Amino acid sequence: MMGFLVSLGIFFLAIIISQSTLVGQTTAEGVLEFPKNDIQDLRHDVLQVEKLTRESCPGGLGSPACTNIINDTKEDIRLISLYRKSAIVDITLPTACSDNKRVVGIHYNNGVTAYDESPITFYCQP
Amino acid sequence: MVKEGAQLYTMEGIAAGLIMLLTTYLVLGSTSVYTPGDTHLTDMQLEQVGSDILKIMDTPRSLTNSSDLEVMVNTTDQQGFNTSFLNTYLNNPNITAKATSFGSTRIQIKATVWFRNQSSLQSYQLYAPSGNLGNFSAREPGVRVTRLVHLSNKSAELQAIDPTAWNSMRAGPQEVLVEVLMWQV
Numbered sequence: 001m002m003g004f005l006v007s008l009g010i011f012f013l014a015i016i017i018s019q020s021t022l023v024g025q026t027t028a029e030g031v032l033e034f035p036k037n038d039i040q041d042l043r044h045d046v047l048q049v050e051k052l053t054r055e056s057c058p059g060g061l062g063s064p065a066c067t068n069i070i071n072d073t074k075e076d077i078r079l080i081s082l083y084r085k086s087a088i089v090d091i092t093l094p095t096a097c098s099d100n101k102r103v104v105g106i107h108y109n110n111g112v113t114a115y116d117e118s119p120i121t122f123y124c125q126p
Numbered sequence: 127m128v129k130e131g132a133q134l135y136t137m138e139g140i141a142a143g144l145i146m147l148l149t150t151y152l153v154l155g156s157t158s159v160y161t162p163g164d165t166h167l168t169d170m171q172l173e174q175v176g177s178d179i180l181k182i183m184d185t186p187r188s189l190t191n192s193s194d195l196e197v198m199v200n201t202t203d204q205q206g207f208n209t210s211f212l213n214t215y216l217n218n219p220n221i222t223a224k225a226t227s228f229g230s231t232r233i234q235i236k237a238t239v240w241f242r243n244q245s246s247l248q249s250y251q252l253y254a255p256s257g258n259l260g261n262f263s264a265r266e267p268g269v270r271v272t273r274l275v276h277l278s279n280k281s282a283e284l285q286a287i288d289p290t291a292w293n294s295m296r297a298g299p300q301e302v303l304v305e306v307l308m309w310q311v
Contacts, residue, residue: 045274076301
């Protein structure tokens with residue numbers, strides 16, 4: 001009877017071991033598919049553009065020249081992401097300060113991973 | 127006199143043996159699962175290294191400076207980009223010397239810059255490898271790493287190198303994508 005009980009115990013341990021590879025596989029797939037570098041890069045670039053336009057936009061924020069630059073830049077990022085990274089990117093980058101602040105939003109979706117950055121508030125100099 | 131005790135032991139033994147066989151089958155079966163992570167492990171490492179290099183190159187040396195990568199794209203510094211990416215950050219000189227001694231050229235790169243022209247994307251070569259690609263045996267798949275770079279204006283040096291691209295590139299601040307294809311030979 002003892003041998004029977006021990007073998008039964010080993011059997012259940014084996015079931016746990018066999019399940020562990022399944023866990024490892026799904027984790028590995030999750031890590032592989034997550035576009036960490038793309039999202040970090042996109043975020044870095046958007047925040048850099050925000051900083052540059054806030055601090056040294058020709059004519060200052062809200063001027064037609066500055067509005068053109070911001071809109072062009074957003075279109076650059078959108079099109080590059082769509083064609084080269086197969087990702088839909090939507091950026092909220094106000095062309096002027098409202099209420100003395102700008103709220104930046106980043107949305108990223110490449111079909112597998114959807115990433116929505118929570119709105120980041122930047123305060124304009126008074 | 128025949129008793130039923132021995133018969134019970136035999137049945138128990140057979141049942142336990144069967145369960146043990148089943149256990150062995152399960153254990154052996156589980157270790158041979160080939161996860162997708164294993165197949166792409168070396169690719170992933172190369173990709174991460176490449177992304178990190180681009181990230182380092184795109185980091186300004188001081189708060190007010192432009193990053194090295196931005197300067198290189200801005201001046202279309204082809205040799206500078208190659209030297210910086212391959213020799214400064216990627217290949218340790220000792221490893222490169224060893225690799226050269228048995229005919230390997232180690233990791234090769236090809237860099238392309240993508241920019242937007244109205245509603246379409248266009249590209250030009252930032253760096254293309256030489257014709258000699260080294261030993262063709264045991265080649266690993268290539269990986270692609272990218273970095274969005276902010277340019278304050280289009281490159282003046284590009285006019286001489288690729289006039290077509292220069293003409294269709296718009297002036298003024300813009301975002302371009304530096305795309306580096308890396309493969310090991």
